[in-house]
Structures are given as structure tokens and as C-alpha cells.
Amino acid sequence: MKVPFLDLGAATRELQGELEAAMARVLESGWYLLGAELEAFESAFADFVGAPHCVGVASGLDALTLGLRAAGIAPGDEVLVPAHTYIATWLAVSACGARPVPVDVEDAFGGLATSALEAALSPHTRALLPVHLYGHALDLAPLVDFAAAHDLTLLEDAAQAHGARRGGRPVGSLGGRAAAWSFYPGKNLGALADGGALTTADPELAQRLRLLRNYGSKRKYHHQIKGVNSRLDELQAAVLRVKLGHLEAWNERRRRVAKRYLESLAGLGYGLPTPAPGAEPAWHLFTITSDRRDALRAALEAEGVGALVHYPIPPHLQPAYAELGHQPGDFPVAEKLAKELLSLPIGPQLSDAQQAHVISALRRFAERS
Numbered sequence: 276m277k278v279p280f281l282d283l284g285a286a287t288r289e290l291q292g293e294l295e296a297a298m299a300r301v302l303e304s305g306w307y308l309l310g311a312e313l314e315a316f317e318s319a320f321a322d323f324v325g326a327p328h329c330v331g332v333a334s335g336l337d338a339l340t341l342g343l344r345a346a347g348i349a350p351g352d353e354v355l356v357p358a359h360t361y362i363a364t365w366l367a368v369s370a371c372g373a374r375p376v377p378v379d380v381e382d383a384f385g386g387l388a389t390s391a392l393e394a395a396l397s398p399h400t401r402a403l404l405p406v407h408l409y410g411h412a413l414d415l416a417p418l419v420d421f422a423a424a425h426d427l428t429l430l431e432d433a434a435q436a437h438g439a440r441r442g443g444r445p446v447g448s449l450g451g452r453a454a455a456w457s458f459y460p461g462k463n464l465g466a467l468a469d470g471g472a473l474t475t476a477d478p479e480l481a482q483r484l485r486l487l488r489n490y491g492s493k494r495k496y497h498h499q500i501k502g503v504n505s506r507l508d509e510l511q512a513a514v515l516r517v518k519l520g521h522l523e524a525w526n527e528r529r530r531r532v533a534k535r536y537l538e539s540l541a542g543l544g545y546g547l548p549t550p551a552p553g554a555e556p557a558w559h560l561f562t563i564t565s566d567r568r569d570a571l572r573a574a575l576e577a578e579g580v581g582a583l584v585h586y587p588i589p590p591h592l593q594p595a596y597a598e599l600g601h602q603p604g605d606f607p608v609a610e611k612l613a614k615e616l617l618s619l620p621i622g623p624q625l626s627d628a629q630q631a632h633v634i635s636a637l638r639r640f641a642e643r644s
């Protein structure tokens with residue numbers, strides 16, 4: 276049996292009729308950028324995450340970068356980032372000309388201890404950029420307090436957390452200044468191309484972002500600031516509005532798969548991603564740990580199971596960040612996670628039989644080793 280890590284084709288086929296109707300409507304309209312479809316999606320997504328404003332942009336990386344720029348982050352500033360995350364979190368800081376200052380995580384879900392944040396502060400620190408990694412909503416309250424105490428902008432990287440909740444409230448309404456979202460096709464809410472958005476309760480921030488994404492212009496050929504071209508197009512907005520209508524049901528399927536993994540894999544010696552009390556993950560990824568990760572991945576592969584590593588090399592050890600001068604050993608938790616993490620298939624189109632096959636393969640490996 277073949278179990279792909281994620282079957283995007285199956286996801287599209289499930290909604291084929293609705294997607295085709297939405298796309299036909301856009302083709303017919305004759306209007307392809309910054310129109311009614313974008314407005315309708317922005318409004319629906321703002322409602323979904325419980326934020327007053329949503330501004331669509333061209334990618335998750337742009338949502339982070341332009342969100343930081345809209346908040347005034349500029350060259351010379353420092354931004355606290357987790358040492359364990361997808362590199363885009365760091366690249367957004369670099370794209371503003373600011374410096375990412377890594378903080379080691381407490382756990383695989385991107386938890387940041389205030390003591391570690393405290394130690395990383397400098398007179399140049401201007402923002403804090405935590406990540407709701409794998410769709411595990413962070414407990415934001417201590418970070419909100421920390422940001423307020425040190426006068427920092429708190430921008431959340433919510434690229435993996437569409438529909439995740441903490442204490443019953445959705446990510447996007449947990450108290451950060453803004454949350455940045457990605458609609459990369461493989462995300463829980465994915466377009467059929469790149470896309471992103473920023474949600475916020477701050478009307479001025481939303482307004483600045485609307486200018487930034489459109490050449491710094493509100494009125495054609497009148498430019499208030501030096502903006503960029505970063506827009507979520509009408510076709511993708513229409514696709515996303517269709518898929519948003521299914522997000523809660525698809526996340527529910529992911530929760531069922533996660534529950535079954537957690538029950539079936541208990542006691543086999545793997546580290547399991549047990550949610551914190553009060554957290555309802557969106558289960559973008561179901562990531563276990565094993566001190567024999569590479570052998571496990573090969574064994575799964577041999578049984579037709581696609582498992583992926585998120586992420587094999589932490590940003591501070593990537594050649595792209597050699598300039599920061601970090602060494603192996605600087606962020607031991609992040610580095611250990613990079614060696615031990617393995618993500619199992621958890622897409623909404625994963626069948627019961629496919630999941631049973633993954634679980635038996637994991638059992639066999641545990642019994643052999």
C-alpha cells in the first residue's frame with residue numbers, strides 16, 4: 276500500500292465542482308486583481324480567525340515581511356525568533372534589513388520561555404515573532420505580557436495554524452498585534468498557488484499594509500510610501516473562499532487522525548506530540564520524535580509510507596545565516612529536534628486503511644529495535 280505524505284490532488288478532486296464554479300466566476304468577471312473576490316475572502320477569513328481586519332498578500336513570507344515593515348521594523352532593529360522553525364520566519368526579518376535573534380525553544384511546538392527571551396533582549400530589540408508550529412496554538416498570554424513589558428511588536432507566525440485554538444479562542448484572536456498566514460498549497464488552508472494574509476485588530480497597521488502591498492498607493496499613480504507588488508489575486512481568493520468553507524470539517528478529520536495516532540502509538544517508545552492543556556491543534560503536521568529517526572524514516576519508506584522531516588537543519592546552522600556566526604551547540608533543543616523529528620501523514624484525505632498501514636509499520640519498527 277502507498278501512503279503519500281499529503282495528497283493535494285485528492286483534496287482538489289473532492290471540491291472539484293465548487294472550485295470550477297468559483298474559478299469560472301472569476302474568469303467571467305474580467306477583473307483579476309484587488310477586486311470583489313479578495314474583499315469577500317478577506318472578510319470571511321477575518322471572521323473565521325476572530326480578527327477585525329485581514330489583508331491578503333502574495334505569500335506567507337510576504338505577510339511576515341510586510342507585517343514587520345508596516346509595524347516599523349527597519350535596518351538596525353533586532354527581532355526575537357525561535358531557533359526551531361521554518362526558515363521563512365527568519366527570512367522575513369532579514370528582508371526588512373533587521374537582524375533575527377534566535378531564542379531556543381522549550382519544545383517541538385515552538386514554545387518560548389520568558390527567561391530565554393529576557394536573555395536575548397538588547398537595546399535594539401523591537402519585535403517578537405513566535406510561531407504556532409505544526410498547528411499547535413501557543414499559550415500567547417505570557418508572550419503578550421513580555422512584549423508589553425519591553426515595548427515590542429508581537430507578530431505571530433500562524434502559517435501552520437489555520438483553525439487552531441487555545442483556551443477556546445482561534446489563533447488570530449489571541450492578543451498579538453497581528454498574525455501572518457500562508458496559503459501555500461500544502462497548508463491547512465491552501466490555495467492553488469502561493470498566497471498569504473495578515474490579520475490584525477489594528478486598523479492603522481492594516482491600512483499601512485494595504486498601501487505596502489500595492490506600490491505604496493491607494494489612488495492610482497499617487498504613491499505615499501515605497502511599497503511592493505504583493506497581492507492575493509482574485510482566482511486564489513475565490514479558491515480560498517471555497518476551501519475556507521470546508522476548513523473546519525477538514526481540520527476535524529485531522530483531529531481524528533491525530534487522536535488515533537496518539538492512542539495507537541502510546542507505549543512504543545516514540546515521542547508523541549501530546550497537546551498542552553487548553554490547546555486544540557489544527558494538526559498541520561503530526562510530528563513524533565525517535566532517536567533512530569533516519570532508520571525509522573527509511574523503514575517507513577520501504578513500506579510505502581511518505582514521512583518528512585520538518586526541519587533537518589535549524590536556520591542558525593544554514594549557510595544562509597553564516598553571517599550571524601552561530602555554532603553547533605548554541606541552541607541545543609532546536610538542534611536535538613532537528614535530528615529526531617519525523618512527520619507522519621495526516622492530511623484530511625488520508626483513509627482509515629492508509630493510517631492503519633502507517634501505524635503497523637511504526638509498530639513493526641518499534642518491535643524490531
Ligand SMILES: *Cc1c(COP(=O)(O)O)cnc(C)c1O
Nearest residue numbers: 334335336361363364434457459
Ligand atoms: C509556510 C510557512 C511560511 C511561509 O509561507 P509561504 O506562503 O510559503 O511564503 C512561514 N512560516 C512558516 C512557519 C511556514 O510553515
